[in-house]
Amino acid sequence: MSGDSLKGNRDKNPQTLQALAKLQxxxxxxxxxxxxxxxxxxxxxxxxxxxxxxxxxxxxxxVVVLGAPPVDKNGKPTTxxxxxxxxxxxxxxRFGLPKKAWELVYYINKDADQFPTPNDVDKHMFLPDxxxxxxxxxxxxx
Numbered sequence: 001m002s003g004d005s006l007k008g009n010r011d012k013n014p015q016t017l018q019a020l021a022k023l024q025x026x027x028x029x030x031x032x033x034x035x036x037x038x039x040x041x042x043x044x045x046x047x048x049x050x051x052x053x054x055x056x057x058x059x060x061x062x063v064v065v066l067g068a069p070p071v072d073k074n075g076k077p078t079t080x081x082x083x084x085x086x087x088x089x090x091x092x093x094r095f096g097l098p099k100k101a102w103e104l105v106y107y108i109n110k111d112a113d114q115f116p117t118p119n120d121v122d123k124h125m126f127l128p129d130x131x132x133x134x135x136x137x138x139x140x141x142x
Contacts, residue, residue, distance in 0.1 A: 010047045015040075019048045023056060034062035038128060042068025046085050049095060057095050060102045065090055066127040069108040077109075107131060 010016055023032050037045035042065040049057065070083035077083075088094065092101035112123040112130040123130070 010044050011051070013044065015044045016047050016051075019044070020051050023048070023052060023059075029056075030059060033059055034064070035060060036064040036066075037068065038066045039068065039124070042066055043085070046089055049090070052095075054096060057092070057097055058101065060092075062103050062105070063090055064105045064131070066107050066131060067109060067124050069110075105131070105135065107134070 019035070023035075025031070035045050035048060037043070037048075045063060045065050045068075049060075049063070052060075065087075068085070069077045070081055070086055072078050072083045087104070087106045090104050090106060091099070092104075093099050107127060107130065109122075109124050109127065112127055115123055115126060115130045115133070117123060117126045
């Protein structure tokens with residue numbers, strides 16, 4: 001599903017609502033143990049986590065956030081890494097869980113500065129490729 005920030009109201013955008021419906025499904029409470037968000041979806045991850053109960057959060061083992069750098073109050077990425085959300089906003093202890101409750105994989109555009117791209121274009125759209133290379137992922141999804 002393509003991104004839609006609803007003019008900054010990520011609590012009610014289609015991506016957040018659809019993810020919450022899946023993660024909070026009482027008929028299948030243990031079906032999901034990871035959350036992945038790229039670009040605008042990376043910002044959605046924080047809103048999704050904030051809406052889960054402690055018991056639902058305990059099911060999460062992996063949180064991946066790519067290309068969602070801290071932004072200023074106008075929604076523009078900051079050049080000095082000020083703004084929010086910061087990487088630590090996605091840590092399990094921010095949600096009342098133990099430190100190692102889930103693994104956090106977090107990369108923003110500047111993390112991929114040395115990653116080769118065709119014609120050395122903007123790194124943002126290549127962050128998923130960067131992640132696969134960085135994490136040395138070798139298995140294809142089913």
